[in-house]
Amino acid sequence: MTATAVERAAMTHALEIARRGPRGLNPQVGAVILSPSGDLLAEGWHRGAGTSHAEVDALSKLTPEQLRGATAVVTLEPCNHTGRTGPCAQALIDAGVRRVIYALDDPGAVSGGGAERMRAAGVDVVAGEQAEAARALIDDWLTVQRLGRPHVTVKWAQSLDGRAAAADGSSQWITGPAARADVHRRRAVADAIVVGTGTVLADDPALTARDGHALLPHQPVPVVIGVRETPADAAVRRHPHEPLFYAEHDLAAVLADLRDRGIQRVFVEGGPTLASAFLAAGLADEVLAYLAPVLIGGPKLALTDIGVPSIGDARRLVVDEWLPLGADLLVLAHPADAEGTTSTGAAAAPADLNTSRNEGAA
Helix, strand or coil, X not given: CCCCHHHHHHHHHHHHHHCCCCCCCCCCCEEEEECCCCCEEEEEECCCCCCCCHHHHHHCCCCHHHHCCCEEEEEECCCCCCCCCCCHHHHHHHHCCCEEEEEECCCCCCCCCHHHHHHHCCCEEEECCCHHHXXXXXXXXXXXXXXXXXXXXXXXXXXXXXXXXXXXXXXXXXXXXXXXXXXXXXXXXXXXXXXXXXXXXXXXXXXXXXXXXXECCCCCEEEEECCCCCCCCCHHHHCCCCCEEECCCCHHHHHHHHHHCCCCEEEECCCHHHHHHHHHCCCCCEEEEEEECCCCCCCCECCCCCCCCCHHHCCCEEEEEEEEECCEEEEEEEEHHHCCCCCCCCCCCCCCCCCCCCCCCC
């Protein structure tokens, strides 16, 4: 059983309206209701945690007579559980919907199974219509479901000899303008940017995503980790988003709280100590290392202790891309042991995150 041309067009529309909903704790989902003759009767989308799901939003706009024998086209399998709202699968059954087309299976152990429930009630169900487009739309949310926490990118900039700063602590700028512009573009696709209090106190970064001096349309939420107080006049306090402060070193707990706030992608840019803490804890899903053709020497290494006592314990990476940026080189990689696995992130950070400092946190 496959979708008709009218149903395929409706799915394309459902994917478009799904984007009207916010990124967050719940996925972006769109739904379209078609009459038995294929006319568009109603549409709906999910507006955030605690609000009606897309299917119920669309159903609420129609009378029982209009819904009888209708077709629902939904970007995600109608849910099969009762949370803040009831099961959408049962709502569609109760409404008299005859046919349901959906793109992606619900990955939840509790919320999945809506398709089976509807089929058991006599509803025609077609799964997988435009699944790849739907997966691309909520890929970050799906990653959070798989990992149990936000996706974490750890970024640093270093000299060719592995230093993040000169002996006196100065670090701006190791890399050139093309590399720094690339960092800002990547900040703009993250939900949160994370630094340690040492970086805040040493560099007073704004933690915004910018094109030159202009703010980019999307700004990550600034997150500061560490026990030292952030000054009242710090630049981060003037960020478009209210900063989040965590006076603790348990990175897994921080990520759990960010997940519960709907944060899906985290960009760690806080200097050698914080970057090393995330790597040591097994909480780095992606590494961005900006390499500059400059030699600095001295003690200010780009990474400190990441829990590698012997070469046999080295953290192996798979390089996804080597990207030239002016005179600099960006290495994009992910941990080799993370391929197809779920990270638990149980380890805590090293004792002091207050000495973090690295270029790029501005």
